[in-house]
Amino acid sequence: MLEVVQAYLTRWQADPKRVRPFFARLLEALRDPENEMEFVERDGVSASLRAKIAEPDKGAVSGELFCLVDVVEDVDGRWLSVCFYADTVSDPEERGNLVPLGLLGEDGYCFDVEEPDSVLEDYVLERIDEARKRVGTERR
Template sequence: MKALDALLNDWKDNDNQTRKAFSELVDHLKSLADTTLEFVSRPGVSYSLRPRHAAQAKRPLFAMVDVIDDDPDDRWLSVCFYGELVTDPQEAGDLVPEGLLGEDGYCFDMYEYDEQEVAYLKDRLTEAHSNAPE
């Protein structure tokens, strides 16, 4: 994915290290079996990574990992899931009615790198991946 590689190559991380967090989430998604990745680039708005399980028929993705680009010098992440595909035992996410392609979802915003938060999001990605086949 040239556009994804270009984003990662051009993105100069700051003290918040959100590039590091995004990169780790990308690597995790790439490690999940039967998963394809779509990347939607909208500079100045967002960069959206959309993983899809090969066994999904009704939905185009099982999660959305967005880099919010409203301030390119201070990007942050929003990681969203369909509500029924994940649990949130730490209640760290925000329930967003009709927030993911018109369906209820959970979104987790990350403004700075936190190893435990990244691990939690990787667990949610794995869970959504496991529950995605329809």
């Protein structure tokens, strides 16, 4: 899977919104021996990086999605939407968009990154850690 994502990153040359570096940072944040990852590319529409729990603690479901990173194709350039199930993350600064039934039929929070923003990027990375912990130990 990693080779496929690296090939995608190599092909991703035009980056007018300058979000490619954050996508690479997200990829690194999600790489973990305890995670399974899938990458699905829909040419001309989007690409999705899906992180799942491989070895859950305390009875959580193996293979359960905890983070979905969509690279959205747009006429003005690609942008990122980083999504989580609503019951796996908090959003104390209300930076996300609540999407009722929008994440594989469940409520989700999506954080859209349309340009470099170090504060938002750090906030999203904190949500990844939060979701990983909650899915790995609590969510069933």
